Amino acid sequence: MSSNRRDWMAGAGALVLAAVAGHGSAQPADVAAAEAKAPPLPALGTLWSVPPMELLDGARFEPARADGQVLVLYWWASTCPFCAATTPHLNAFWQRHRQRPGWQLLTLSIDRTREAALRYLQQRGYAFPCAWVTPDIQRAMPKPKGLPITLVRGRDGRILTAERGQLFAEDIDVIAQWL
Template sequence: MAASAVVGVSQGIVAYAQPVSAAAEEAKAPPLPALGSVLNVPRIALLDGGVFDPAKAQGKPLLVYWWSSTCPFCALQSPSMDKLWKSQQHRDLQMLALSVDKKSEDAAAYLKAKGYSFPAAWAGPEWRKAFPKPRGLPITLLRGRDDRLLLTERGQMFAEDVEAIAGLI
């Protein structure tokens, strides 16, 4: 019996040495930022080879959209987000779609397969230390021209709700 107890303890130690699971990481995620709070987004490489430069988005409305290629709610919302992006660029709308896929290649392949044109980046674990993803998915944030949040949404938005974002720009 003593031998099995040692094995049990040994296995417990090994289990704690494993990487944090996605569920455990999500449990530690911060809440949505408050409406009216200032949103500063760090520079990040885009999946198309470009770069999101926060200085170029200064004084312009910025839509930040956290998503994943494996999220069924994101799959339902993303077509509306792409439509909004295409229809509101003339109004200086800036957009940054942040994939939380395990690999950037998965996000890039998904965007290509779906034909989405919105600017997207892979928000890897290291980058998320500087700009943590709020709890939930999808997450939609709209920052106004004054850098303050006008909209914070957790979970799937319906097409008409995404369309209504245009009225906030």
Template sequence: MSKLMALHWRSWMHDSTWSRRRLLHLGAAGALAPAWALAREKKEAPLPAVGSILPLVPAALLDGGRFEPAQAEGRVLVLYWWASWCPFCAQQSPEMQKLWDAQRGRGLRMLALSIDRQSGDALAYLRRKGYTFPAVWLGPDLARAYPKPEGLPVTVVRGKDGRVAQAEKGQLFAEDVAELARWV
């Protein structure tokens, strides 16, 4: 590493706005080139505020079905942003499947929103893991309608009235996911 890069690295490391978690997320290449790393980061939407109205749009499901907003009218809808490469999602997704299996008969609706780069990656992952909860791939058009909040995974509960009842970023543990049933 050149002296200039080392100096840049040290000054960047002492910038309080950067956390170790972000460094790990960006990887070594990003750490050596902070301007380049900054360019890699995407602007993400804020977590929806509890009580705010959460509009829905139709979406093609990865299994060939279709999500229609009318399916969620007067029902609780859990929106779950995830990715096949996310280790925290890998821990939470089995719990989301358990929630789906236990609560869909009581009226729960779910829409898992994959942020994978390709829809095929998300579909292959769902099939390999045996997940049956409704899932879509957030291509560019759908990502505008369902912008991913900061963090991953992200779980948002839309109440029966169409307003955000709960919004969480980061991994939910088994008991946290099970507790989402209280909204049904």
């Protein structure tokens, strides 16, 4: 993705998060304050650990099962227009590659409630692995600033790529090079 397009979308995404917070339709009212304190995207090569967590379908994500595999992490919200544009591409990528060994996808909803995230996934027919970000998950693995956030963690546990903002199909297809 070009730097100018990415920078514009990152700024627009921050405005959307602030606007949504003000309307109370996504995260609690303090989401704008939390977003202001959010860490930057991790630098390439940064070691990135992921805590165990319950998925919305009742299964569990166990970090040990992702050891030695590529792990794609994607933070999203049902109220985020950039997420709404990106998520169908990510879902199509997951559908094409989900049987391929050596990689996992973990999406992370920052919706206000677990039920809102689940409803959004069901309405759109998305069945990829998804956890709702609880305060415990947020403390253990703080979401970087912006939305959506896409991180690709390599087999060695280090960040291969980190993207903030809307991704297009061709941007997501690039992830296949690491699978």
